[in-house]
Amino acid sequence: MCLFCKIVNKEIPANIIAEDENFLAFHDINPKAPVHILVIPKIHVDSFDEVNGETMAGITKFMQDIAKETKLNESGYRVITNIGENGGQEVKHLHFHLLGGAKLKWEHFTDADPKDFL
Numbered sequence: 075m076c077l078f079c080k081i082v083n084k085e086i087p088a089n090i091i092a093e094d095e096n097f098l099a100f101h102d103i104n105p106k107a108p109v110h111i112l113v114i115p116k117i118h119v120d121s122f123d124e125v126n127g128e129t130m131a132g133i134t135k136f137m138q139d140i141a142k143e144t145k146l147n148e149s150g151y152r153v154i155t156n157i158g159e160n161g162g163q164e165v166k167h168l169h170f171h172l173l174g175g176a177k178l179k180w181e182h183f184t185d186a187d188p189k190d191f192l
């Protein structure tokens with residue numbers, strides 16, 4: 075069973091923010107912004123590459139509700155999902171990062187110079 079499935083099953087503790095029948099939100103253990111929330115489906119889905127539209131519709135509403143409850147929506151925030159090797163995905167269970175609480179940086183995502191690929 076993967077790490078996030080263990081969090082769903084409460085075999086590993088997490089600082090849970092919100093939960094319903096299908097989705098779970100909890101604080102990232104190693105925050106990269108003042109607010110760093112992870113949102114996952116309770117069923118195991120490997121990544122965004124595998125997710126169906128029904129789950130995406132549900133998790134979208136769930137994330138919008140969290141943004142309202144935490145007031146992230148008032149100051150702005152970012153939603154990120156990493157996919158596979160080049161995406162930098164470490165945990166192979168679909169998760170969305172909700173980042174905010176301060177002005178976020180927007181810089182090159184790779185050491186390779188993007189202009190070299192034009």
Ligand code: 5GP
Pocket residue numbers: 077086088089100101102103104105112155156162163164165166
């Ligand atoms: P990824 O790199 O796969 O997109 O993101 C995985 C995220 O999960 C990372 O931001 C990492 O800090 C977080 N993480 C890894 N293990 C745990 C854990 O046991 N508990 C919590 N709450 N977050 C974790």
Ligand code: ZN
Pocket residue numbers: 075076077078079080117118119166167
């Ligand atoms: Zn899983």
